[in-house]
Amino acid sequence: MLKSGLCSNAKMIAGESLSSWSYRLCQIPEVQQYLLHNAGGYGRGPRLFLSLFEFEKREAHCDLDFISPDYKWKVLPLIMGPDLERFVKPVNDAPMIPWGFRRSYCEDCMRENLRSNCSLMLKIAWRYVSKPFCEVHDMLLKDVPRQIGGALDAPRAIFKWNHSIESKNLGHAEYVNNWADLLKTACRVQKKLVKLRNLQHDSCIYLFDNTIMSLMRALLTPGMDLYRHSGSNRLLDIVSSEGETLYLSCYLQPFRASAACRARALFFIGILLGWVSQKEAFKSLRGDPWESDTPEKIWGSVYKFDKELYYWLRNSLIRFQTSALSIYTS
Amino acid sequence: MYTYIVPVYVTLGFYVKVSGQFKRQHPFLCYVVDARSCKIVGHAFSVGKPTINLYGRAMLGVRAEQLTHSSDSAHSSHSCELLRIRGPSFVGELADVFCDVDKPVMISKMRRSRNLTLISETMLASLLMHHIYEAFSDIFMAQAATMSIEVATLNALLNQALSRCNRSLDDFPHWITLS
Numbered sequence: 001m002l003k004s005g006l007c008s009n010a011k012m013i014a015g016e017s018l019s020s021w022s023y024r025l026c027q028i029p030e031v032q033q034y035l036l037h038n039a040g041g042y043g044r045g046p047r048l049f050l051s052l053f054e055f056e057k058r059e060a061h062c063d064l065d066f067i068s069p070d071y072k073w074k075v076l077p078l079i080m081g082p083d084l085e086r087f088v089k090p091v092n093d094a095p096m097i098p099w100g101f102r103r104s105y106c107e108d109c110m111r112e113n114l115r116s117n118c119s120l121m122l123k124i125a126w127r128y129v130s131k132p133f134c135e136v137h138d139m140l141l142k143d144v145p146r147q148i149g150g151a152l153d154a155p156r157a158i159f160k161w162n163h164s165i166e167s168k169n170l171g172h173a174e175y176v177n178n179w180a181d182l183l184k185t186a187c188r189v190q191k192k193l194v195k196l197r198n199l200q201h202d203s204c205i206y207l208f209d210n211t212i213m214s215l216m217r218a219l220l221t222p223g224m225d226l227y228r229h230s231g232s233n234r235l236l237d238i239v240s241s242e243g244e245t246l247y248l249s250c251y252l253q254p255f256r257a258s259a260a261c262r263a264r265a266l267f268f269i270g271i272l273l274g275w276v277s278q279k280e281a282f283k284s285l286r287g288d289p290w291e292s293d294t295p296e297k298i299w300g301s302v303y304k305f306d307k308e309l310y311y312w313l314r315n316s317l318i319r320f321q322t323s324a325l326s327i328y329t330s
Numbered sequence: 331m332y333t334y335i336v337p338v339y340v341t342l343g344f345y346v347k348v349s350g351q352f353k354r355q356h357p358f359l360c361y362v363v364d365a366r367s368c369k370i371v372g373h374a375f376s377v378g379k380p381t382i383n384l385y386g387r388a389m390l391g392v393r394a395e396q397l398t399h400s401s402d403s404a405h406s407s408h409s410c411e412l413l414r415i416r417g418p419s420f421v422g423e424l425a426d427v428f429c430d431v432d433k434p435v436m437i438s439k440m441r442r443s444r445n446l447t448l449i450s451e452t453m454l455a456s457l458l459m460h461h462i463y464e465a466f467s468d469i470f471m472a473q474a475a476t477m478s479i480e481v482a483t484l485n486a487l488l489n490q491a492l493s494r495c496n497r498s499l500d501d502f503p504h505w506i507t508l509s
Contacts (some may be wrong), residue, residue, distance in 0.1 A: 312456070
């Protein structure tokens, strides 16, 4: 193994994603020299020096934050050593936003890391669909446009964009202030869901995840009353393609929606699960009498939007029902 | 040996890219399900309106697999013959395709004796749709530019969805069985 551990910048930070760590590693002169010396032996070109993963980007459907157990590229283990084994994707992992769509970040986490390690990084926890809040700071994650999140040096590009005028124009701070109560409740729901999921047996996790995803799919369908809300026009969603069908939108939208919209969906899931009282929901929705603050109103809203969608959701919830989550259905 | 085979027809809501006059067509699928084990044993698909009997094509694959995997050729041909006799008979050779809808449609056109019905076709089709769209969303998000896919990609998607569906039926067989 290459002794890159001598350099403080090369150390893996807890919770860091593999793509972020590998890019940081490649900035170290010793690693670059090592690659320069050994690249010819593996038939790779000089492009290796930009990123360890750049050649893999040519392959479709790859997630650069994880390695497959049968990976054949020999450079990675030589540089990263046994730490690499930590990045094998677990079987029962929570639903995750695809690598190409990653764009959420916590500004405070990035800043703290910049102070302590003199480098920027992306955490893997920011890619989970059901975690729109930072687990360390309890803050709503921010979003960047897709092309910035997909950059080779994504942490640096994101941090740079965070201080740009375009970022300020999105009005993230204003949105967080306006919906402070709702976001606080949604954060509580997220913590409860994470805690409950950790207690589940392996066989129940599949049902648990699919129940949450089915609800999120229905609640995040574009065009629904629950999805449209004050300030949503400023949030960065990845737009749907032309001629997309309803079912496709249902399955893709949880991965495309911004962290703010996912947080709002979590809030309504909290109401359906009975974790948010009507009084609290009414207060969180700023006392708007037209908003859905009870389970009956939420189901009514889904039914009114599309009956087919309602019955599809009902079938899914019946199929994936688990004792851990009791959903109010009447 | 399969004793009772049930076909399930599905029309998907997205397009498949093909060359020719009609460049974008809805895929039309035919799954054949073993009603005893609740497993999907084969499938065939057509891009646009099928011009052949898809059920026959799917069964051809199943029979070919049986012949390949059986060491005793006499026995395997015997089982194939049984399969042909006891399989369901169709009302029409060609199924209708409803492409003018923007949602998946489940079609089942077949005549069979009701007392042999062991599975809920609606739940099975719903489960299939779930796995197809879940697999499709994985592939689609990698492309993320259009809702049309290539034929080869669709084939890979269907195989992936089929294996996922069979795996989940292993764990939860009660999902599609009639109580």
